[in-house]
Amino acid sequence: MIKFVVIGVWVCAVTLASSYGAAYWAAGANLGKAEDPYLPGLEYKRVPTITVPMIMDGQVKGYVIAKLVFTADAGTLKKLSVDPVVFVVNDAFSEIYNNGRVESGKISKYNLKDMTDRVKEKVNARLNGPVIQEILIDGINYVDKNDIRTVANQQQQSSKGQDKGDAKPSH
Incomplete structure (x- = not known):
């Protein structure tokens, strides 16, 4: 026991x-x-496609379509309470709307580097510090309003033609 x-x-x-x-x-x-100190490096953030109407003589003549990417320190991004993408979209839209030029139905040449630098400065001023390192242009294009209507009409006509071809005759 x-x-x-x-x-x-x-x-x-x-x-x-x-x-x-x-x-x-x-x-x-x-x-x-x-x-260990957190050294993540730069992070690339893709901005949603921005569509900016180009107004001349009181009418919309076409649209500038821009795709942007920005770089920022990943550690700084994690510390932010708000997503800087919203500010990049807003300031890029304003910059293209106010300073973008369309002449004779084509986007005219202007200094993209100056435009992206102004957007970067405005966003960093709003975020109270150097958050955005660089803004990159993934693509920028101009689409005339008449071209949009032509494509839309062609798509409608082709869909109507497919609907008629798909219909089966009843016996």
Whole structure:
């Protein structure tokens, strides 16, 4: 009987000692390890496609379609309480709308570097610091309003033609 009591006490002591040792080791592993500085580098964020109407003589003549990407420090982006994409879209739209030029149905040449620099400066001013490193142009295009209507009409006519061809005659 005494052997069973001694074995029980021994099992309890070993269990307690191993639990204490595991907890001490786990706690010591986190304390002894110095935190490495977070160096994630630059992060590329794609901005949704921006469609800017070009108004001349009080009428919409066409649309500038722009695809943008911006770079920012990933650590800084994680610390922000608001997504900078919204500000990039707003300021890019304003810049293209106010300073974009369309002449004789074509987008005229203007300095894209100056445009992206102005957008970057405005966004960084709103975010109270140098968040945006660079704004890149993935694509910029001008589409005339008449071209849009022509394509839409062609699509409608082709869909009507397919509907008639798909109909089966009843016997």
